[in-house]
Amino acid sequence: MIPGGFSAGDEPDGSGKFIASVFRNPKLKELIHKHLYERDGLILGICNGFQALVKLGLLPYGKILEMDENMPTLTYNAIGRHQSMITRTKVVSKLSPWFNKVALGEEFSIPISHGEGRFVCKEEVLKELKENGQIATQYVDYEGNATYDIEHNPNGSICAIEGITSKDGRILGKMGHSERSYTKVIKNIEGNPDQKLFESGVEYFRG
Secondary structure (H helix, E strand, O other): OEOOOOHHHHOOOOHHHHHHHHHOOHHHHHHHHHHHHOOOOOEEEEOHHHHHHHHHOHHHHOOOOOOOOOOOEEEOOOOOOOEEEEEEEEEOOOOOHHHOOOOOOOEEEEEEEEOOOEEEOOHHHHHHHHHHOOEEEEEEOOOOOEOOOOOOOOOOOHHHEEEEEOOOOOEEEEOOOOOOOOOOOOOOOOOOOOOOHHHHHHHHHHO
């Protein structure tokens, strides 16, 4: 699991690239591919971790690649500044084992805190993500509809994308801080903050 929370100082356009550069080390690259395809492992990246997975090519392609202009990226929020709030997100694909303990269509109240969380990609890539069920979670309004309204989609992500997976679902990246779900936190906010990601991950390996 690659965490967020201002990893490596969260320098503009820097943190995700810094993490990605570490993982491009040939020995680490080999170990990551073995973890995924020889040990049937899982990978989770949140916030800066999501940025790193995209910049590595692990998302959405499932392996470490050299970046080119046709690949998706996470860039500056459309509003041009950092956003910190609670968002409503919906699980729109159950492809990933990380979502084994929640229901398709279930909505959650998830904290976000980032300046570069806007997912962008070319139309043909978006079409492929949709067809493969790789769009895992979307920002939604109070009626459960995906939206570009900044009140609900704080960074302006295309297709209201909050999280995506690899084609086999075993790699998940998302901007929302699902790990910040404690019983004593955001008690005054409506909605369920617990996506049971880590419970699902543990169950995957026990199974």
